[in-house]
Amino acid sequence: MNERTMLSEERHFENMIQAESICTAENLVYERPGTLLDVTMHYCPGCGHGVAHRLLMEVVDELGIQSQTIGIAPVGCSVFAYNYMNIDMQEAAHGRATAAATGIKRVLPEKYVFTYQGDGDLAAIGTGETIHTCNRGENILIVFINNGVYGMTGGQMAPTTLPGMKTTTSPYGRDVKVQGYPLKIADIVATLPGSFYVTRQAVHTPAYVRKAKKAMLKSFQYQKLGKGTCFIEIVSNCPSNWKMTPVESNRWVKEHMLPYYPLGDLKVPSEKETAQ
Amino acid sequence: MAKVKGDIVIDIEKCKGCELCVEACPQETLGLSKKVNSRGYLYVVKIQDNCTGCVNCALVCPDAVLKVYRKTLGKENPVAVVSNVTQDLTLTVNK
Numbered sequence A: 001m002n003e004r005t006m007l008s009e010e011r012h013f014e015n016m017i018q019a020e021s022i023c024t025a026e027n028l029v030y031e032r033p034g035t036l037l038d039v040t041m042h043y044c045p046g047c048g049h050g051v052a053h054r055l056l057m058e059v060v061d062e063l064g065i066q067s068q069t070i071g072i073a074p075v076g077c078s079v080f081a082y083n084y085m086n087i088d089m090q091e092a093a094h095g096r097a098t099a100a101a102t103g104i105k106r107v108l109p110e111k112y113v114f115t116y117q118g119d120g121d122l123a124a125i126g127t128g129e130t131i132h133t134c135n136r137g138e139n140i141l142i143v144f145i146n147n148g149v150y151g152m153t154g155g156q157m158a159p160t161t162l163p164g165m166k167t168t169t170s171p172y173g174r175d176v177k178v179q180g181y182p183l184k185i186a187d188i189v190a191t192l193p194g195s196f197y198v199t200r201q202a203v204h205t206p207a208y209v210r211k212a213k214k215a216m217l218k219s220f221q222y223q224k225l226g227k228g229t230c231f232i233e234i235v236s237n238c239p240s241n242w243k244m245t246p247v248e249s250n251r252w253v254k255e256h257m258l259p260y261y262p263l264g265d266l267k268v269p270s271e272k273e274t275a276q
Numbered sequence B: 001m002a003k004v005k006g007d008i009v010i011d012i013e014k015c016k017g018c019e020l021c022v023e024a025c026p027q028e029t030l031g032l033s034k035k036v037n038s039r040g041y042l043y044v045v046k047i048q049d050n051c052t053g054c055v056n057c058a059l060v061c062p063d064a065v066l067k068v069y070r071k072t073l074g075k076e077n078p079v080a081v082v083s084n085v086t087q088d089l090t091l092t093v094n095k
C-alpha cells in the first residue's frame, strides 16, 4: 500500500462536513447505468469484464433500447452476464453464441442482438461459428473480450496468448513453433465481405474507455442499417490468472498486449454505406 | 477559467479495492480504507477534498461503484449529462 492510501478516513469525513455538498441531482455527471442490475458482480477485482458490461448497458440506456435488445452470454467468466444485464438474454453453449444470435436475429429482426464472448469461447472452440457468422454478414454485434487466457478454468493458454507468455498449460511460455501464433481474429473478420464495422478497443485507461463506448454506440446504430456484422474486440486483462495486481495487469495490457493487438478501427463503413 | 468543484459518492459495499480508480485519478483524491467492507475488501475513500469531477475514476471502475458530481462555481448553469443520441432507434421490418 502506498503512503497516500494510508491517510485516515476520519479526515475524509471532516472534509465532508466542512464543505457544502455539491452532490445534488443537477450536478450529477456520472452514475451507474440503470440497465446494469444493482448487484455485485462475481468478477475478480479490477477485471475488464466489469467495465465492458457497464459500457454496454450505458449504451443501451442512452439509446433507450432496453426492451428491444437481446444479449447472448457465453461460457467463460462472463457466463453469468445475464445476472447483471437487465435485458433479455440467452445463454449459449461454449463457442456457439454467434450461432444462437444468428437464429434469434433472423426470427426477431426488429431486435438489437449482441453476443458477449471471451477469447477461449470466440477464438478457440467457437472459431468456426465466429467466422461463418461474420461471413454471412449476420446483422448482430459481437463483443469479444480478449484477455489472452482461459480465465474461468484457471488461466490455460488461449489461441490469443502472446508468444512467450506463461500460462498453466504453457509454463515455459508459449512456443510458437509448437503452439502456433496468437490468432488475430479481428483482422481475419475484417477481411470478410460480411463484416460491416470491425474495431479493436481497450478499457485500461479513461480515454480508451470513452472510445470503446463510442464504438459500442456506433455498432448499435449500424445494426439499424442491417448491412452486416459489427465486431468489437476489447483487449482486456485477467489479473487473477496473470498473477498480477489490477494496476499491474493494466500496465501489462499497455506494454505487452497492445503492441501485438494494436488498437483502432480495422474496417469502417464509408459515408455512403452509413447514409440512411 | 471558471472554478470547478467535483465530488464523488462511493458505494462501499460494491467496491473491491482494485485501485484502478486510485491510479486513474489525476488529483490523487482517492486512496484505500483501513477497514474492510462486508465482503472483506478494502474500499476506496477520498483522502483529499480536491476532486474536480473529471469522471476518470468512474470510467475505469469495473464495478460501477462511483457516482460523480461536478459544479462550475459562480455559474448558474450546471453541467448536465448530455446524450448525443438524436436518432430514433426503433427497428422496423417489412414482413
Ligand SMILES: Cc1ncc(C[n+]2csc(CCOP(=O)(O)OP(=O)(O)O)c2C)c(N)n1
Pocket (backbone or CB within 6 Å): A075, A076, A077, A078, A094, A117, A118, A119, A120, A121, A122, A125, A145, A147, A149, A150, A151, A152, A153, A158, A238
Ligand atoms: C464444450 C465445453 N468445453 C470446455 C468447457 C470448459 N471451459 C469453460 S470456460 C472455458 C474457457 C473460457 O475462456 P474465455 O472464453 O477466454 O473467457 P474468460 O473466462 O477468459 O472470460 C472453457 C474451456 C466447457 N464449459 N464446455
Ligand code: SF4
Pocket (backbone or CB within 6 Å): A042, A043, A044, A047, A048, A049, A077, A147, A151, A152, A237, A238, A239, A240, A241
Ligand atoms: S479469472 Fe480473469 S477474466 Fe475471470 S473474472 Fe477473474 S480476472 Fe476476470
Ligand code: SF4
Pocket (backbone or CB within 6 Å): B006, B007, B008, B024, B025, B026, B027, B028, B029, B030, B050, B051, B052, B053, B054, B055, B056, B057, B058, B068
Ligand atoms: S472525479 Fe476525477 S478528480 Fe474526482 S475522484 Fe474521480 S478521478 Fe479524481
Ligand code: SF4
Pocket (backbone or CB within 6 Å): A046, B014, B015, B016, B017, B018, B019, B020, B021, B022, B043, B044, B060, B061, B062, B063, B064, B065, B066
Ligand atoms: S475502481 Fe471501483 S472497485 Fe476498484 S477500487 Fe475503485 S471504486 Fe473500488
